[in-house]
Amino acid sequence: MSAPAHIRRARPHDAFAVAAMMLQLGRERGASPDPEFIDRFADAWLRSSGSHAYWLAEIEKRPLGIAGVTLVEQLPVLGGPRRSRWGQVHTMFVTPTFRRCGIGGQMAREVFAWSSAEGLTHLRGDLTELGPAAPGIARRLGGRPAHEGIFESVLRVPATLF
Template identity: 85%
Template sequence: MSAPAHIRRARPHDAFAVAAMAVQIGRERGASPDPEFIDRFADSWLRAEGRHPFWLAEVEKRPLGIAGITLVEQLPSLGGARRARWAQVHTVFVTPTFRRCGIGGQLAREVFAWASAEGLTHLRGDLTELGPAAAGIARRLGARPTSEGSFESVLKVPATLF
């Protein structure tokens, strides 16, 4: 199935849509349903005040994919960097019906563009948590494997990706 997806940064009024996507991820991984999860997730995300940005992929305003990061700000070190801001990519998910349509790549490109514009130094992602398509998406975006099996990208993303 092929459909152009609209990718946008999730806003506070999207808290339940973000939580519902997290439920889909959990169910796909075999987690048991929890009737209070959506409320707990939405409340936690709203309290985080922007430390865990998410992006939604939508077709006709229906969420069908999500990407999320956790922002990290390292303390300065003597003789080292004054301050390093980077992000851990913890979520890239597309509903089964819309997989292999390029939406995961669209989400990743949007995260890269935002992170670069925000001055983040790099992104890291543990591919064991991101699903089977993550390695290919990461490589296409210029990320390199690390010794731990995660991927890392310095945010000098080629303009051809956008």
């Protein structure tokens, strides 16, 4: 059963909400508390010039999940594509109370739709870092194993680019 979560792209005014979700993820993974983390993360994200995109999952405006992608723009290669932009999925986290409700899949679909609309050629993610539900979500969305633990999804180029 899916929870009625609202998934949206995080904006600069969400910097502290994004940082708080990253703090929860770190604590769940066993990281030691750091009283300066939220400020440091928010400042770094705001300075990152748009190379790190985040999505928040919310119910009644309360953040309960986060997805993150780092945008990679490769330099041209002789004989290769003129421009290659792709995304590295590095964060997919849902708070324990809302797991197994379909929110991870909702976030992944939003990330895929946005990535395709942005003209990214593919998404890649190390699913061993993204939790036990990640491989199933990736397969359902067309991802395929690239090598151990790494899944990749080739995105369709939007028709609007032609």
